[in-house]
Amino acid sequence: MKAFLLYKDQDFDFGAELPPNHKDLIQDLEMGNVLESMALGDKFLFEVSTKVALASLRDPEAILYRQRILVDCIAEPEIVREMYAIAVGALEDKRGIWAYSSQIPSSILSGAVNQLEAAVVRLKQLRRIADDHAERFHSAGLTTLFRTLQRELDDEYFRTISFHLKQLRFRDGQLISAQLDRDNSGIDFVLRSSDRGKRGWKERLGMVPRSSYSFTIAPRDDAGANALSDLTSRGVNLVANAAAQSADHIWSYFIMLRGELGFYVSCLNLWDRLVAKGETVSYPEPRSWPQRVMSFTGLRDMSLALRSERQVVGNDVDASGQSLVIITGANSGGKSTFLRSVGLAQLMTQCGMFVTADAYRASVFDGVFTHFIREEDASMTSGRLDEELSRMSTIADEIRPHCLMLFNESFAATNEREGSEIGRQVVSALLDAEITVFFVTHQFDFADGFHRQRADSTLFLRAERRSEGQASYKLAVAEPLPTSFGEDIYYQLGGWLDSDSDRPAALSATTSASEERLAHGLDAR
Amino acid sequence: MADGTTRVPDLHPGNQPGHAAGEPASASPAPRRFISLLADGAPERADLYGREDRSFAADLNLDQFVGKIAGVQEEPAFIASLLYTQLDDVDTVHYRHEVFRDLEDLPLLGQMQEFAELMHQVRSHLAQVHKMQYQYQREGWFLDAASMYCKAVQSLVDALGNAPLGSRALCAFRAFLASYVVSAEFELLIADTRDRKDALAQIRYCTRIRGLRVDVSRYEDQADYSVEVLETFDRFKQGDAKDYRVKYRGWPGMNHVAAQILELVARLFPDEFQALDEYCRRHAEFFDEQIRRVERELSFYLGYLDYIRPLSAAGLSFCYPDVTAKSKAIFAVDTFDLALAKKLVSEGKPIVRNDFQLEGPERIFVVSGPNQGGKTTFARMFGQLHHLASTGCPVPGNAARLLLFDRLFVHFERKEDLANMRGKLEDDLVRIRAILQAATSNSIVIMNEIFTSTTLRDARFLGEKVMEKIIQLDVLCVYVTFVDELASLGDSVVSMVSTVVPENPVERTYKVVRGPADGLAFALSIAEKHNVTYQRLRKRIIV
Known part of the structure; x- marks a missing residue:
């Protein structure tokens, strides 16, 4: 899922360096005033405005793509500001949840599940806006965005997510496969989703070689218990990675949405300021x-x-x-x-x-x-x-x-x-x-x-x-x-x-x- | 756990309880003459060849690059000793040049580096085996070491087979390896190692953990759950994701739970593990002594080449000097200070190269001129070049003929003791006298800025005395001084002057040339300096 509000078919690269001459441009063209009127004291909006304003487009079609979205935004400022608020809120939620600084996969996993649960709430809010207001927008950029939200975030999908979030809380033992490393210790631990390795009656009667052996850690063997939880942790390593990456992907969707909507919200701010001054503006014709x-x-x-x-x-x-x-x-x-x-x-x-x-x-x-x-x-x-x-x-x-x-x-x-x-x-x-x-x-x-x-x-x-x-x-x-x-x-x-x-x-x-x-x-x- | 520790075979080399059982029939090789990469027909310890001298290491900044070369090697003391040991016969110098020339072939060099690296790993593996507590862990690690050894030997054999070798040392080693790899002993090692590795790699098992109970079973194609999770959230994928997988360092080191699991895995796969026991008894001593010796000596060559590689990449040349004990008509073209060059290259700054040449009766360079102009660097360079040549290494420059000296004497001014002028002068004189007494006509003497703590009159007087003695000794000498008169004391004296490029500190260089000082003047227009004239801009902005 992509926002695609600044380009028709690609993300805006907020990580890109500003052009080497950006300081000269800002100083010489006295852009500070304009950028401040866009940001209204918001540090994030200031950064977004600066980056977008200085990353000039070279294709008239790409310019018109943004102009049409901007026309939509100026016509429906409340809805655009509300969507922006959802993206901002989602990322504030994220900050409130424990981050994955841990070196223990099982902790990473439970943190990731918490984050996914929080993100789902915000995704549902976005879907609702799309359901309620999609028909009021006409630009290619915003109509596509709403259509994507409705298609990708349907009710069936929310049900699937909730099933897996429950699964990932498992506490009834995990089945972990392994291979032998160079020193014969276990390696390539993978959490497996089902257990088909039950002993059959032939095996129990000694008619085929045994396929399973067991041992139990002594109750006071703390080192042993630690070793066991370490092994479990290694086993969920991949799944924890998958869950944490999934959470990150959702956050990065919100990050992109916040950045790209942020630019239009900044434009709304500037528009309001100019209108209040009695200034008239026009949309330029790029050639x-x-x-x-x-x-x-x-x-x-x-x-x-x-x-x-x-x-x-x-x-x-x-x-x-x-x-x-x-x-x-x-x-x-x-x-x-x-x-x-x-x-x-x-x-x-x-x-x-x-x-x-x-x-x-x-x-x-x-x-x-x-x-x-x-x-x-x-x-x-x-x-x-x-x-x-x-x-x-x-x-x-x-x-x-x-x-x-x-x-x-x-x-x-x-x-x-x-x-x-x-x-x-x-x-x-x-x-x-x-x-x-x-x-x-x-x-x-x-x-x-x-x-x-x-x-x-x-x-x-x-x-x-x-x-x-x-x-x-x-x-x-x-x-x-x-x-x-x-x-x-x-x-x-x-x-x-x-x-x-x-x-x-x-x-x-x-x-x-x-x-x-x-x-x-x-x-x- | 008890039965896990009783069945451990002793893997210490030289003590093989199970040796008789797996002994191949043809396994007693004939005694060999050891091949050395450092000298032809070398004695047991090739590092005792020549004479070690570190007296000038600090003054010539040799310690800087010896430290850098030796410091990263497995046996720094051995390498340092070789780099400080001056050879006294031309043939051994050539013997080493031959090896260096062979290693100019980049594919071969790469193979030799890989070989050295792998052998190093094999040995550190074997050292770790003895620290491991559990039998199957130890055996796995031992097998891994042997596997690396086999690969290293085999790929070296392939590499040497195709390589255009010219050196006596590497040709002899190639011949040795050719017979080694077809020996029954090595062939058996190869086959056994491959079989054991393959068998263990096939093993897959599962553990199910519930509370304190662990079940260990064979793996039966259950699906990877992480794939399902990723698929569910795939539609949000924005780009490459951060890797949250925790990096586990699996070995060496194994806890008792892991060891118990391994015991059970061994019971699930009894054939594989019995064969492994057998293997370890049979091949307890696989590492060949001759290979070990060559690998050790190889690090001398590889270390030096590692050091000069970035310099060569920066456009600096190295050459094999024509080393002679007979002629003092020496020269070097486009040479430079090896330690300084390292520093400047790493800072991305240019290096100025110098030439020197002595002909006929000429013996002594008297270097004078403005300070900070490279006088001391020139003196160091001259000393470094001769010392390096005497170790059999290639030297900085495009071409050189250098003297294989009997001793190299260096006297640099000592910076300490400035309070005591008389004491310092006396100390200088004592040291100089000792040098002049020990030097022969085959020695090299380097004197840097002596007598600066005296009056000009004293310095001139003492300087002339020292010079007289040096002239009389007929030694090769570099004499750095601020006393101009010393530059014109006869036919054996060549006057060299340092020159400064005053413009740009980055471009300040260390050019030392024959003749009187020659101030360079630059009159660049400011626009040209910034490359913004019409012509320059047209070239810079590509249409």
Whole structure:
């Protein structure tokens, strides 16, 4: 029996390692907010959400399989949450029962029988839900699940289980077969299910060789009694193994069910949170290669939307057919937010979730990679450029054709001429390897180089400022300009670097915090 | 229980009460000349060949690898003794080289390793027999030992039969084995052992336990209940299940209940067990002495090869040195410190190899240069190489010609006693004088960083005195020093310098070359260092 709620025909591998760049993705795309809104403080759900969100699907059909289940879940949230509660409850029951730490097979056996009895109760609960609610679901994933429960857990089967659980409590002696080991002691002990070895009358009259001999342990022979119970224990070794493995199999069914349902329960949590914020979401349209599609309207950074008080304004971009998108323009003009919104939406698309956009249509990438400028790196032993290039090298170990690579102010830790040259070499190599690249930069030399050489396959976006000098965070399709707007912003913020006393407290926090303020037009004044 | 202990045949070798009954007619073999793997026409104890010298073991780090090689062997003291014993004739060196060359054939080596392992098990089995309390247990264990012995001998005969042997030692042993396996004694052992094993393996029985009563009966095809249980819950199977079977260690050791059950099993199957009694009396002494000797000496070769295998796998070469007692025109190509290489290979770090060569009047390497550059390693390596060559082992390197010396003298600075400068200097001088007095023109002398506790002026003065004496003795010598002047004391002196790779600590190597110090400068761009230039990335990301 399988849950098969995350894949049509396979289990989700919760034991798999997260992708090597998961820390970068979570940090750079500020996924923490989204994952917390999914988990609502539940450690297990946080783990499940993280694993599923980062294990991107590569097949549009597989994505749609999850999307349809998610639609069902959002329509019937109580039933889904109840099933999840049963799986969680079953595993709590298990924890309450003595575990098989013993090295004595007869103890293992009685522990396993207790566990099987507990598991049967939970299985019956699942069957009842299937009986009561199956017709309210329409997705392939959930209808199959309910049908499986009804077929595999019929009444006849519950009767068979209960017969064996009684048998396994046997106390009226066991028949154990054995062979001779290398030192002629017993080996390969096997518990046998019936006794056909009765002595016949011919044997009793001495007409055929005797087929049975007996002895009895003296009542005070404690060592002998121990040896005997040891022998019994060896005899039930295989049966204890069978029972314990059976219990484990049932638990692993519940474990899988808890994990896979856990993902949808997390999605329900996130949905509730977004609805409460007045955010609208949509289900993205995944496209398979070789179509190079990346087109959206009203795309908002979900992470920002979750922590922001105000409605976030979205971007409309059609980069379909382009292999490189270069974003230039005013500092704090929403460039980084835009880059994050693309990365986050792409990851959520590829794990089967909804996105905060009016519409989102994109190719399914083989992986999403981020290389963001890191300003806080205090532990560096080598120089900053060294660190940046070392991170780039790590990415190069993993990245393949048909991946999406997001750069944010990369290779700016040196002078512009050198930084541009390194950037040009890196990006050219990625493009020639059929990798799609988004690059936020203020290095005009770099951006202009691609404008001159790869204009037809490159989309240039620019963060504009409004006429009164205030940053807008809607991006426009526009060529790079040789200047940035740092000076403007500086003065707009009141020249707070000139004197400490002028500095507004909120702006001494992180870049993203100040970006957010500007993004919402929250001027320091 | 009493009748279980009275009928025990004594299985101690050399004391066979039932011997006459099962004695085969042709069982008195002619006295043989013993074959040794260690030396041609060896005396009774081949380990007494040559001269054992451990005086330099710690300084040359020989103790590290002798410890590693010998420590895992059944007789560490015997192996260590062989590894410290320097041979004094070229022929015995060649005798051992021949065996090593034969063992280069990997299938043959594998067979020899298996043979050694099996024989070891046979002997530990036989040792355990004497500690066992119950007759049928003892007999089963004895039979098992004999069975392993037969298999080991037979598969070795097959292996040697097809192997392209070139060594005098293994050819002689093959000839011996060929006659041994067709002897009536061995053929009977084989047949009896197989019959007994087969008969016991057929036996199946059942025990039914109710309270304190145990019934023992023949097994009559009753079904395995665990299969039924697994089938019932099979539909939940999610993948491979954890194995809950408790691992029981059955032998050696048997309690009295198990022994009683075995007694009853023996009554259910009387023919099988009577035949077993008979077998044990007849074959009480099956282990051949010549085979035992070869197996013991084989561990010298196998131990050394085990040690160097990971090094060879890491790309390091070993060679059979041209060992000579006559010429001092020695050389070695791509050689290295055996103990250091072991450490670096296990850490996955690269090993730098060195060459050295002496021609014409050259006798002495004076090694100078920056610290941490491999000077001491070079000196150790030179000493290790010569010592190893004198034991008949292959040595590190692609090719080598080495002196079969009469004595190897090593003087390394002692780290202790730094408080007492005068005492230390005096101690150094006393030890050096002793060496220079004992050394002959066929000796090898290795001196490492002596006189560092003195002033440069003293060190130069004393160093020159020592060098004069060494030159005069005409010995082969490595002299590690910080006194540059010692490198130019005449035609017999060759100046070697250590070099450092300053860039990357991982790549810091121990290259020692002829000539003056030569600073290496690397000017790699940072991008190239990280392999993220256009060209490198194009190669790394495969389309």
